[in-house]
Amino acid sequence: MKSLRRFFTRVFNFASRRVHDERLREEIEEHIALRTAENLRAGLSPVEARRQAILKFGSMESIKAEYRAERGLPLIEALLQDVRFGLRLLRKSPGFTFVAVLTLALGIGANTAIFSLIDSVMLRLLPVQQPEQLVQLLKFNPARHRTDDGFTYALWENVRDRQDVFSDTLAWSEKRFDLSQGGAVHNANGIFASGSFFRMLGVTPAAGRLLVPSDDYRGCPPVAVLSYGFWREHFGGAANAVGSMLSLNGHVFDVIGVSASGFHGVEVGSKYDVAIPLCSAGLFDGKTSRLDTRDWWWLSIVGRLKPDVTAEQLQARLKVLSPQVFAAALPPDWGVEGSRDFLQRQLASVPAPTGISEMRAQFGQPLVILLAVAGLVLLIASANLASLMLARAASRSKEISVRKALGASRARLVQQLLTECLMLSFAGALLGILVARWGTALLVRQISTADNTVFLDLSPDIRILVFTACIAVATAVLFGILPALRFSRVPLVAAMKGIEAPETVHRTWFRARSGSWIVASQVALSLVLLMVAGLFLRSLTNLVTLDLGFDRNNVLLMTAILKPSTVPPDKRLAVYQEIEARLRSLPGVVSVGSTQRTPVTQGGWSQPVEVGRAGAPARDEKDVWFQAVSPGYFGTLRTALLAGRDFNWHDDKTSVLVAIVNQSFVNEFFPSADPVGQSFRRIEGPVKPATTIQIVGVVKDSKYSSLHEAPFPQAFFPIAQVPDRVEADAEEIYAARTAPPPSAMIAAAQNAVAGVNKGISLSFHSLAEHVDDSIVQERLLAVLSGFFGVLALFLAMIGLYGTLAYLVSRRQAEFGLRMALGAPRRSILQLVMGEMIVILLAGALAGITMSLVTVRLIRKFLFGLTPHDPVTLSCALALLAAVALIACYLPARRAMRVEPVIALRYE
């Protein structure tokens, strides 16, 4: 109670700046006067009486300080005083302040930028009602020990209707829609959303109304909800957008409303433009609708957990629920074994308050690695600042000794210096937040690809601010503590006389060498960074220079979408051929081929294949991946035909089924025989008979779905011989080898196709871009760590130079003396360089040890090299050595040029 009252009085005194000093002064005067009078009465002389009175009173200044401390809030008062003093000092040396704040801004900014990404990709809660209740459903396949999040429509219906642990459930699926009516494709990110989607998330409409469960039934009318952003972009935010029509892949939808701003969907990393009910998905599929196909895993399911259900109860209920749900959604044609496998599957769950994101798997760990790398850079920058502060502390020794003589305690001096450091650090952090905003945008552009524009909510939140404040404080302590301790230990008398204390007296080796320690640790950290950067860069180089099995340069990819409404399915082959012919006749086009999937794209078509060997009745089957291509495709991509022939347009439905296989296929199935002319059987499932296919050619191995894959058996079929889903849109990808850069041919190609049919939608990429986009993760790591590596090297160089120059300047007198006593200049150079080399070696050794431990953590992201790659290590060492020697040479030369007379006179 009393201490509270005392505290409030103090706060009041502090705030009102009440002047008590006057009162104390008067009281002291009175006290001394009374004492003097008494001493006089005791018979002392007037002078002596007063002297005794003052002596007895004690140290006036320390009592005043104690009195002031008692009166107000001494900590805050001291802090304000320190801040004022610090500001004055920093203003006095603008160069130092500028360099320090800039270094900190870059270092803290880089860390904040990467943390912002981590925050928005992994940590941020979805901006929906009570996101902490959201749970994503998964299915676990015990036979294959695999968990994934794809569900069929039948499974969704059964989960929705049978579950009793969620207060609500939703299902959705992403699909890209083409808004155009032919010609250049205008893509929009669409989602198929269950009727419960917006209701469960608690999203409100900005205009019109949102989807409700009664919109989602078989045979529902086509209606669409727009996202706020899309409404602004596409309709200019016009009120009459609601009620207007929107063409999605040629199907017309009624716009019924717009969702509130700030809601971008449940997928983190992208934003939705248009949402249509699940029931309208059938429109895009023709006869084999995904609503009825019981092995089309296109949906993701999220539930809102009832408030009183615990995680254990949820697991228990899902376990009970699983057999019923899977039994009710069993695909009819999976055979005995397939059905058993299907019925064994189980529902599982994972909390989803931060939404669902594929980006997390792809970029989660790389971002954490990059944060660590940026942290290292900040450490190196702090080391630089620490040496700068050390040098400043030395030049301020006179000021310090005066303050000490006036009674400042050591703690008080340390506090003052740390306040200065904190001010620098926070100035750096404020500027760093600006750097981070710019940096994050840059990073997001880095990880966006032509196919997938990454969208992230990057608005600053409390987590980012706390993070930035924490690293600002940590950095300040890091670069301030050593100089502060050193600084407060200045020997009083020597410093006041203006003599620098000899380094060796009363000092341990560590203290005398703190500058060298800083340099050695900088060298060690830089080496770790260079090693990491080098490994990532070399991995990227390995990927970029990899033999893909095709030539990616100067190939234009054109995706043509043929809708059944514009090109009747039986005319497709003729249209394909005509488009090819028109493209081929364009000036600048060298050759043309087409395919139904672009190489280096995730997913594909695979089935088991068996080969009937003479006298081998047993089934010897293996999964083979397939691709349908046109005649001329291999020539256009420059995939070498090793044996046999290419396809021609006579390989069609009426002729014998043929295939071209790759080298791995041959190695797997025909290790000794000549494969051309042989045949294999494609197994179509437990019910249908296998298809026999004759091999007419062999091509070199090429990459199928990613650059990282090892070669595996592939087979290519002629486009005319693969089963065609006639009711659905057909997608044909044309590859044209061009003489000019591919992008220069886009307009001509568009015109050529328009001449065939104006209703065909087109989109364009270059093959090189497409391949590059598949290694965006590796590029992000390489580019950023490379950038940080260079930055670290640069910082280390400055740090080395600064520390050395300072050490040399402090030893000028010694060098002068040595020379005066006859030491040759060369020996001075050797002396300085020798010491430096010891420091560098110590740093390098520590760095090598640290790198060898660190690089193991990044093994997963390397390609074509081991983490202990000797080439990378030697390159990093060589680079570091070169930079270090340059940084050392200048100060060493200056030491050598010391004029003995001048140096000695200075002393």
Add this chain to the structure above:
Amino acid sequence: MKQKADVLQGTLALMVLKTLDVLGPLHGYGIARRIEQISGDLLAVNQGTLYPVLLKLEQEGVIASEWGASENNRRARFYRLTREGRKQLQVETQDWQQTAAIIDRFFAARAEDFS
């Protein structure tokens, strides 16, 4: 410097309260003088340390102060005990006596008393 001055610091507040209790309102010098008389040379040096203690007690509300005229007719600050101060003095006196009694017993004890 003698260590006993430090011990004094801790009990100075209590001495101030007791002095004001016995003698009524007094100025700083008067309090210092009184403590000096009673405690011998304990407050012989550093009498100034009294003033921060007075301020602390005043901010706690156990004493109050006002300007008055001293015996040589100069302006002086007079301190007096508040009601709260009187209560606190009672409590602390009891505490002190208890503590002192316990410590006394410990000092009086010999080795055989512990066996």
